[in-house]
Amino acid sequence: MTWISHILIGFFLNDLLLKFSGVCMGLYLVGLVLPDVMEYNHRTIGHSLLLWLPPFVVTYLVFRDVFNYYLPLFVGVVVHIFLDCFSKSGVRIFYPSDFRVRFGLYKTYSWSEWLILGISVVIYWYFKGGFV
Numbered sequence: 001m002t003w004i005s006h007i008l009i010g011f012f013l014n015d016l017l018l019k020f021s022g023v024c025m026g027l028y029l030v031g032l033v034l035p036d037v038m039e040y041n042h043r044t045i046g047h048s049l050l051l052w053l054p055p056f057v058v059t060y061l062v063f064r065d066v067f068n069y070y071l072p073l074f075v076g077v078v079v080h081i082f083l084d085c086f087s088k089s090g091v092r093i094f095y096p097s098d099f100r101v102r103f104g105l106y107k108t109y110s111w112s113e114w115l116i117l118g119i120s121v122v123i124y125w126y127f128k129g130g131f132v
């Protein structure tokens, strides 16, 4: 999925459900694109829960002040990985393991991704009262 789709769908999700604000919203938005930004080969270590889960557990158990800032970043990353799982190529969520989650709903940069983005805009618009 392209960065614009990740940002827009992630923004809609935050505005309707998650409600991160201020610095936490900024960290959440960074998390939405971080897996793609940090990788040379797409959908490898940056898309692996094995990278993101240990800091989640450690900060939750030991560094609660850090956890409050790691949580929105982590949620953004998980939303990113979740959206990529709907692509035809899927995500190796436990990279370097070959186990892959793939729902095969769209192909990145194709009409199918733009259709999903368009449907997301309509759903967001509906829940924001756009059709009233």
Ligand SMILES: [Zn+2]
Residues within 6 Å of the ligand: 001, 035, 036, 043, 047, 080, 084
């Ligand atoms: Zn990605």
